[in-house]
Amino acid sequence: MTDPRPSDPKAAARAIDAVRRGWPVAVGGLACLAIETADDAGLAAFDPDGRADILIGAGRAATLKLANQIEAADPERPVRVARAKWIDLDVATALADPGRDLATPLKGPFRAAPLGEAEAAAAVLRLARIAGVLPAYFVREGGADTVVTPTDIAAHEDAARLAIATRARLPVSAAEDAEIVAFRSAEGGDVHVALIVGRPDGNPPLVRLHSECLTGDVLGSLKCDCGPQLHAALAEIAGARWGILLYLRQEGRGIGLINKLRAYQLQDQGFDTVDANTRLGFAIDARDFGVAARMLALLGQDKVRLLTNNPAKVAGLEVAGIAVVERVPHALPANPFNQAYLATKRDRTGHQF
Numbered sequence: 001m002t003d004p005r006p007s008d009p010k011a012a013a014r015a016i017d018a019v020r021r022g023w024p025v026a027v028g029g030l031a032c033l034a035i036e037t038a039d040d041a042g043l044a045a046f047d048p049d050g051r052a053d054i055l056i057g058a059g060r061a062a063t064l065k066l067a068n069q070i071e072a073a074d075p076e077r078p079v080r081v082a083r084a085k086w087i088d089l090d091v092a093t094a095l096a097d098p099g100r101d102l103a104t105p106l107k108g109p110f111r112a113a114p115l116g117e118a119e120a121a122a123a124v125l126r127l128a129r130i131a132g133v134l135p136a137y138f139v140r141e142g143g144a145d146t147v148v149t150p151t152d153i154a155a156h157e158d159a160a161r162l163a164i165a166t167r168a169r170l171p172v173s174a175a176e177d178a179e180i181v182a183f184r185s186a187e188g189g190d191v192h193v194a195l196i197v198g199r200p201d202g203n204p205p206l207v208r209l210h211s212e213c214l215t216g217d218v219l220g221s222l223k224c225d226c227g228p229q230l231h232a233a234l235a236e237i238a239g240a241r242w243g244i245l246l247y248l249r250q251e252g253r254g255i256g257l258i259n260k261l262r263a264y265q266l267q268d269q270g271f272d273t274v275d276a277n278t279r280l281g282f283a284i285d286a287r288d289f290g291v292a293a294r295m296l297a298l299l300g301q302d303k304v305r306l307l308t309n310n311p312a313k314v315a316g317l318e319v320a321g322i323a324v325v326e327r328v329p330h331a332l333p334a335n336p337f338n339q340a341y342l343a344t345k346r347d348r349t350g351h352q353f
Ligand SMILES: Nc1nc2c(ncn2[C@@H]2O[C@H](COP(=O)(O)OP(=O)(O)OP(=O)(O)O)[C@@H](O)[C@H]2O)c(=O)[nH]1
Pocket: 209, 210, 211, 212, 213, 214, 224, 226, 229, 250, 251, 252, 253, 254, 255, 259, 260, 263, 264, 273, 277, 307, 308, 309, 310, 313, 330, 345, 351
């Protein structure tokens, strides 16, 4: 039977592009204009009467004293804020970006409005995360040139659509006998990579799921443990003679580089890594480890020994059909800049150190 609502990869790609360029998108019956990329002319064309409401995540809404007007819920849940005369583009921008709270104390009171279409509202906030912009929109009932459905947006991130694109020998300093395999989805999402070290020897491979961290992996950031974990993982896998490192393009636990740097800005103001994410209106961890499970399945592996301190990675693989026969701890020495970050992982996100 054919899917009555097949997804359209072009629609998601066009919508991501539109959000990044400051063009409106329509999801269901909601017309939405991303606040971060809107300009005065775009806003005037989208909303000539100044009547469009604001759509943000519940985590952000909670800091706007809207908490008592919304159900306590996950930080990504959409909240619609009724437009008031004094909410212009500048105020909306301050509303969208918690990094400005110290410099721009917010007015108020803000009033929550009925969501309209909850599924469409949630999907358009997910679209913001995928596009790498702040999850905040001007929103009104109506249409737009760019139309996208929640199904299109979900399909864009659907791990099941990943396939192997190509593979090649890649000797690396940790292991000369290595092969790189690249994965891509027809939906045009991120390209993920596996580095296979050695040859299958009949035992489950030693596997590391490494989420991209430009600051840590490339620049040697001391704020996190990613760089040292990456290199230690390669060394351990090489030592085990057979294993796989998955390099997952899940920068910033899935919120993207720019929004991760916004979370860092909030950390400079004293919030920890968990609260920084939720104050932006994102989940604490937006990653889908089903991507890793799909990659392992495509490589013919259904049992692994997993290098991690993060129980969510174990659970994420298991739920997607990969048996984790052993969790191998992967903790590295702290430094003065990442001590608090590691303590937050231990105390608030269940990491086992
Ligand atoms: N949003 C956000 N992402 C961060 C922050 N610090 C590091 N990251 C990202 O977190 C991810 C690091 O994840 P992993 O190395 O897989 O670590 P983990 O989930 O803690 O699990 P294990 O290391 O396996 O125990 C990378 O995508 C980083 O870019 C932060 O403060 N905020």
